[in-house]
Amino acid sequence: MFNFQRLIIGRPLKTEEAAHEKLPKWKALSIFSSDALSSVGYGPEQIIVTLAVPGMLIYGYFGYATIAVIALLAIVTLSYVQVARANPGGGGSYSIALQNLGETPALVAAASLIADYVLTVAVSVSSGTDALVSAFPALIGREMSINLLVLFGILTVFNLRGVRESSNVFVWPTYFFILGIVCLIGTGVYKAFTGIAPIVPAESLVRQQADWVVVVLALRAFANGCSSMTGIEAISNGVPMFKEPGVKNAIRTTYFMALILGLMIAGISFLFMHYHLLPEENVTMLSQLAEQVFGRGWAYYYIQITTMLILYLAANTAYNGLPPLLSIMARDSYVPRYLGEKGERLGYSKGILLLSLVSAALIFVFNGNVEHLISLYAIGVFLSFTIAQSSLVVKWRRERDTGWISRVALNSFGACVTGIVVLVIAITKFTHGAWIVLVFIPAMIYILKTIHSHYLTTANQLRVSPEDFVDHLEIHNPKNLVIVPISGITKVVAASIRYSKTLGGDVIALYVYTDEEERRKFEEKWNSLNLDIPLRVLYSPYRSIVQPVLGYVSELEMHKSLYHYITIVIPEFEPAKWWHRLLHNQTGWILRTLLILRENVIVSTLPYHFKK
């Protein structure tokens, strides 16, 4: 039989087939850093978007905002090196906080991370599509279709197929992108200093006197720029995937990634300023820059395509991050348990699908507008940074290993700085979407806690000691009444009665009528059969079959001393063709759904297969 699912997803994998591949540094860099590095595709632009207010003359603050972002990057990197040291077993802010700070901070971190991963997908996919559309204006207006195609046709399918295959496909674009950006910056800087490129008049970089409005705008620009730092934590969460010595390799890779990222942000920002670029509709600023530096030749298209690829790849990192996080939380009973189940291909398939669906909804609601999505983005990232580092401070103080004082100092400083950044973003961008995150996180924590307590309650209700278990098997009066609702003298009714007789219990036939004449005819027929099964007829004044049956069962339930169980045998027609189902009413299904709400009423579904 041809199976569409097999074709798309591949054959199922056995548990034993799980890969335990360890990554060398050069491969790990590419896999873990695409999220961070790709942010140069939108980060510097997001700073300018805030500052390029017509007539305000505050473009010149761009440089300061960039320097602040790079300084913050250095601090966050040093802090996260500590995270990698502290958690050689992997596990992000949620796990560290749960161990060191307790439930609520851990759930704050979890909620932030969930928001962050979903936004990573939404922002990266939208930005990747923007890069594509900038290069090929013929695609303007098709953005949403492209986004959904990438999300479901590529990312979801690849991740459902499994990590092993995806990791190899996804190594090269990062290096191609780094090469392209380095060449772009190199060429741009060379042209700028050798005078080939026109030099921008100095007055365009004039800074208006700082008043309150300017300060808020500059801080907001900085807050936007912080979106460049998302993904920096990826390596420290993935230490177990590195070749031995894991921690050392992870730390080196982190430094190297931060260095590349810092240089790229600096270079791109310098060139934006030098060419005095301004945001435009339908064209990203990186695309404008590439066009200025290279002209619209193959080099320009190379930059756009690799930017697009690394952005889509960055979305992919969320698929490597969120489903495992959800599976850990499922094990801890904070999210539905089935999110922790591995699918056919050993990926957390339900988590993958959930991520795709929620991201798609987000892209759809925000109509793929990166600027609006970015506003939601950075706050969650920095919240989880702050919690991770606070957890480490607690950990170092408790463990008091060699060098703990300097570690406490470093992480305390990091926690303070990132905490301040959280406040800056929350205040300056409150009305620009930060409030959504600030509502989402407490709501999410409430939901997570409610789910947790439900699972605890359920487990308590199901728990039983071996002695009680055996006791539970005994009942006072194990008698079973079997009811067979019948509609006439047909083969299905014969099959139902035949099965009922094999069940150890009294059998009764139940006939519901709406018309006196019909009933008379039926009773005549039935009596002529001379069966040893009592017939009960019920009148249905409202013409429904379901109500009288329910009423009769309720009546019987009052006489519990006679029967402990009531079993109702309901035939289910299995039609020869699917559309035949549309032609039959769903009385059986409705009966089952309503009867199951009673206690000690068992519904036995007897299949009846039609041949044609």
Place this chain on the structure above:
Amino acid sequence: MFNFQRLIIGRPLKTEEAAHEKLPKWKALSIFSSDALSSVGYGPEQIIVTLAVPGMLIYGYFGYATIAVIALLAIVTLSYVQVARANPGGGGSYSIALQNLGETPALVAAASLIADYVLTVAVSVSSGTDALVSAFPALIGREMSINLLVLFGILTVFNLRGVRESSNVFVWPTYFFILGIVCLIGTGVYKAFTGIAPIVPAESLVRQQADWVVVVLALRAFANGCSSMTGIEAISNGVPMFKEPGVKNAIRTTYFMALILGLMIAGISFLFMHYHLLPEENVTMLSQLAEQVFGRGWAYYYIQITTMLILYLAANTAYNGLPPLLSIMARDSYVPRYLGEKGERLGYSKGILLLSLVSAALIFVFNGNVEHLISLYAIGVFLSFTIAQSSLVVKWRRERDTGWISRVALNSFGACVTGIVVLVIAITKFTHGAWIVLVFIPAMIYILKTIHSHYLTTANQLRVSPEDFVDHLEIHNPKNLVIVPISGITKVVAASIRYSKTLGGDVIALYVYTDEEERRKFEEKWNSLNLDIPLRVLYSPYRSIVQPVLGYVSELEMHKSLYHYITIVIPEFEPAKWWHRLLHNQTGWILRTLLILRENVIVSTLPYHFKK
């Protein structure tokens, strides 16, 4: 318990409470004629829409088209008087054709009628909203919301509540409308002849020389105008609802209705020509005329509001027509049987909902554009006219009652004329939407025949003689194997096993594991319980619970000689709160769905109720 459905629909009615009210002529006229009379709200306008081609100078053919429409109205009326005579028991073209012409013509009539009723709702509701919006331009842009509100909030609810209540509410608008239009025509004609109104220059009615294009356009205008005749058949279908003498009263009412309709079409068309009105966006021509004659005062708003009401009322006639037709067809097994079931309020509730949904879809797809919907409209009506009259010709010739020759002559002439009209519409409006109906009707006939043959096949497969019925109850080896899938030592498992032991059969416990360590622990626990139930453990390499269970059942099915039935007891958790369901996986449901595909495998659903 507060019940939303009770509030909207009312309490359920017993079968004995069905109304058998007979209608006097004045009430019947109003109830049956709203469809026909309301068409003056769009009919004459639809003729002009075709003729008002800029630069073509064929406006002057409007008068001819109108005269042709009125002549056709006379012929159709005379023919339908025969239908009322022939079918004192009611029943439309479908029933007459089934008796006299056979299955296929009857189904052609049925398909035409189905199309016609759905279009009546779509056209009337859209036109009613147009009348409203013409009077209150502030509503422009809200048309779709108004349409859906009227369709679901008013028509569906009223009809689900039942005919008895609706008929009284719906009597007066027809008379208010007739009064309004008569005053409009009277005042307009008075003003035209006394010279108060400006007289239109004669050259505006100049007719271009008739060439092929002009002829086609004029015929198309006539085809559009035929939409005024929809609903003329309503009275002859409703003869049983008239007070005695039913046939005589019905015939008088038909003549009276046709007379009013003819006069209104003539008057309105004359005034359209006199004022040389032309179609406008967002304003109906009737609204333009009322404004010309009365100015924008209370009389204008009276015309618009009564026009709106009668159009919505016309939509309501389809609710009185289609669900009963579907119930007759359901009895004949041409449409799903449940369409013939009476709902709580004794209306055919499923047919009512189906009509609302399909009409809403049609309005949505055509964006409430009356002109495009009209194109689909008239062809179905005239097809069913033609079939009804052909059926009568056959009937008269067979019965040969007194006066049969003149009746055959009359109905033959009627059938020819309406048949020619069908051809005219099909040809001149083929590319304007008539093709949709010409595709729909054969497709519908195919579907109806397929459904019919499915029901026949099903009935044949279920049919059994009393002797065979008794034989069917005997089986060679009535042994039952009861399988209890278990996941651990819990109260639910205890409940399942306890129930299983009351069933007359061997009980076996089935445990699926994915982890060797887990299995070892479980088996230890299980053995320590010392139950007399054998345990079967299955390894699931692909981590699914469902696959190993299905595989095990397949294995058992090969040993049919041991067991005739396999019963699987699956617990169903009944959570204390609805959202708890989202937190548990649906393994039980999936197992049931897949197991039911096997023969002689019975799924017993055992409810387990959580208290919190």
